[in-house]
Amino acid sequence: MIPIEYWLVLSSLLFAIGAYGVLSRKNAIVVLMSIEIMLNAANINLVAFSRYHTVLHPLEDKDPTGQVFALFSIAIAAAEVAVGLAILLTVYRRYQTIDVDKINILRW
Amino acid sequence: MILENAWLIPVIPFAAFVLIGLLPKRTLWWEDGGGYAIGGAAGALIVSVLVIWEVFQGNTLTVGAPSFEWLVIGDFHITFGIWIDQLTAIMLLVVSVVGTLVVIYSGAYMHEEAERRRRYYAEIMLFISVMYGLVIANNYLEMFVFWELVGLCSYLLIGFWYERPSAASAAKRAFIVTRVGDIMFMAGIIVLFKYMGTLDFEVLFANGGADAAATVPSGVLTLSTALIFGGAIGKSAQFPLHEWLPDAMEGPTTVSALIHAATMVKAGVYLTARTYPLLVQTPDSLLFVGIIGGVTALIAATVALTATDIKRVLAYSTISQLGYMILGLGAGGFILIHSQSAAGYSAATFHLMNHAFFKALLFLCAGSVIHAVGTNDMRLMGGLRKKMPITSITMLIGSLAIAGIPPLSGFWSKDEVLSSVYHAGDFDAAFFLLWAMGVATAFLTAFYMFRMWFMTFAGGPRSEYHAHESPKLMTVPLMILAVLALTSGAALFIGEGFGSFMERSLEGIPLSATEEPLSEIVVEIFSSPFTYLVLGIVVLGILVAYRIYYVPGFDRSVFARGVQGTFQRALDNRWYISKFYDDFAYKVVYGFAKLSDLFDRYVIDGIVNGFAYLGANTGGVIRKGQSGNVQRYASLIVVGIVVLIVFVLFVLPWGGW
Secondary structure (H helix, E strand, O other): OOOOOHHHHHHHHHHHHHHHHHHHHOHHHHHHHHHHHHHHHHHHHHHHHOHHHHOOOOOOOOOOOHHHHHHHHHHHHHHHHHHHHHHHHHHHHOOOEOOOOOOOOOOO | OOOOHHHHHHHHHHHHHEEEEEEEEHHHOOHHHHHHHHHHHHHHHHHHHHHHHHHHHHOOEEOOOEEEEEEOOOOOOEEEEOOOOOOHHHHHHHHHHHHHHHHHHHHHHHHHHHHHHHHHHHHHHHOOOOHHHHHOOOOOOHHHHHHHHHHHHHHHHHHHOOOHHHHHHHHHHHHHHHHHHHHHHHHHHHHHHHHHHEEHEEEEEEEHHHHHHHHHHHHHHHHHHHHHHHHHHHOOOOOOOOHHHHHHHOOHHHHHHHHHHHHOHHHHHHHHOOOOHHHHHOOHHHHOOOOOOOHHHHHHHHHHOOOOOHHHHHHHHHHHHHHHHHHHHHHHHHHHHOOOHHHHHHHHHHHHHHHHHHHHHHHHHHHHHHHHHHEEHHHOOOOOHHHHHHHHHHHHHHHHHOOOOOOOOOHHHHHHHHHHHHHHOOOOOOOHHHHHHHHHHHHHHHHHHHHHHHHHHHOOOOOOOOOOOOOHHHHHHHHOOOOOOHHHHHHHHHOHHHHHHHHHHHOOOOOOOOOOOOHHHHHHHHOOOOHHHHHHHHHOOOOOOOHHHHOOOOHHHHHHHHHHHHHHHHHHOOOHHHHHHHHHHHHHHHHHHHHHEEEEEHHHHHHHHHHHHHHHHHHHHHHOOOOOOOOHHHHHHHHHHHHHHHHHHHHHHHHHO
16 A cells, blocks of 8 residues: 555645635635535545554554544535535625625624 | 619600600690600609619619620620719709709790690600710710710700701701710720720729729820810810800700700719719819819800890800819819818819709790790890799899809809819919909809899880790799709708718718818808908999999990900900801811812722723724634634644754653
8 A cells, every 4th residue: 555644645735725725715605615625634634544544553453433433524514514505695695795805794 | 772773764764755756646645745754754853862862861872783784795895884972963963853844844835836846855855864874874885875865865956946057057066066075085985995994983983093093004094084074075065165055055945954054064064073083193184174164164254245145145154154163173183182172072063053953044034035025135125024023033043043142052152162273272373363264254154144134124125025924834943943043052051061972972082081060161151251252243243234234324335346346246256266166167177178089089080990991992902903804813723723733843842841
């Protein structure tokens, strides 16, 4: 198998891309998509460590914990996106825009 | 046996007070509570007479009297009890007789007051009850409690007609001025308590005060007795706290007779006499006492010369006579220390008793006049002798008594006081000057009292008035008091003599054993040149008043011009003492109040407001950080996380953690 570091690098790269998207995109839907990317990065991390468990700890059996957790994570991500889109829709109805820079009422 | 139950004496009028105050109106029966009042006063009178009879037999209840625990905190006890000795007996006599007569007299005098009579009788009963309590108290604290209560009742009664602003203000003034004295009294007893650990007379006066003198350092004892005397200055209207008494005449005349002539103002004299065992240990205080007494006597007598309100004349006369008593006590102290004789002490208390009777008489006569004529102003009176014969004669008797014409009571006691003051001059030369002041006061007293009598009763009427003699309910007390004024001088001779009687209340203080037989007293009085000197001066005073105010044709306006004019204006303004107090109070106290107000407003409120200002402004600055932009917030979070990771992974291991 390829060394685990490759997968970890991929996961952190994806995380950084997601973070960048969250912090600097104007469109709120794109921000939600970036959050999804970050969640996927975390999933990759979890699955990689689960798959490489027997390699990292040679004397133990296979451990599916990470993959099971990744399944949970996917479900939660879906729920979270649903809620996020619902909030976005309400905001759009109120402010007629989904530009995050324009939705800044909670200010001084 | 009766002595143990002497506590009933204050309780009976107090019960009357409660009944008058709480019973429904229909059951108040006669004169809106007057019946209960007379019952209360008479009940107390009966018990007092029994107690006095016991004391007369020679039994007193001083040490070991029954008492009850009033305040117990751990080891600290204060008990209240009773103390009956000869001095108490004299005070009881005065309060009971004058009190009962005044209450009977009020039955007629206050008749027009209707609804308000109830309040009047209730307050009078309360007053009589606390006055009795003051007199039988056996420790300074109990006395102080009753002292304050007496002041309260005085306030209530002076301000009886409270809708009159002058009355309300006079009541306030009386209370506040006597309060100044009370603070001094309280300070005195606190000092005493600190050193002696108790305020019971039993302990303080043990061995004639020698125990106290041994425990308390001399300077402190002088301070303490002087402060206690300060209370007497306030309550007995001595200079410089005398101005409340003339203003207190705003109250009903019966109140003036009872409180401000015969009883409450005597409380100060009683206190000074009671404190004798301590005072004789501190001659400096005694000198102070004497000086205050003499000065007051003279100043008050001078102001009475120009007073036009009949009650004011009597008020100043009261202040002046109280000055005599205090002077007598001061001189008596010296006589007690140096020649072991109770002469001054018994003279002063004798004068206390006589004065109570004839001053009450004078006030009640004045009340009778005011009731008939409708005004207090003597310039509007005149010629009442024919219309009010009984009042006229009784007032004449009272005036003769106070002037000091034998054989009326005033002569004997005034003479005794003055001769004691003269003898005290042998021990401290200041008393010679005070004696001269006393003699001058005697002249002035005779003069202004007869001025009053002539202006009121003699000559022709100076204004329109409808005068008639007063009802029997008023004239009978007058006659009783007149008889007392005529005869109470005889107390000097009956039984064992007043002097020896009073001597026994000074047990423990060294007294010389020589007993003067009573006949010698009379001989001594009439063979001394000073007696004739004073008598001559008094008669001269009466004659001068006669010439100026009775014999027509004397141009009185001569007193309004020149030097006499300035003098007269000064007297009219009561030597400007009141004005001085008012100005002083206004400028100094108001200034101080203003300063306090500024401090409160700018410094204290400034600090509080400053804190609020600080909080608000800081918030004002920090809130600008809320931009409302969510991505800005999220970037700050990410930056924070990166900093933390770098910190944990690289900085901490570098630091060795």
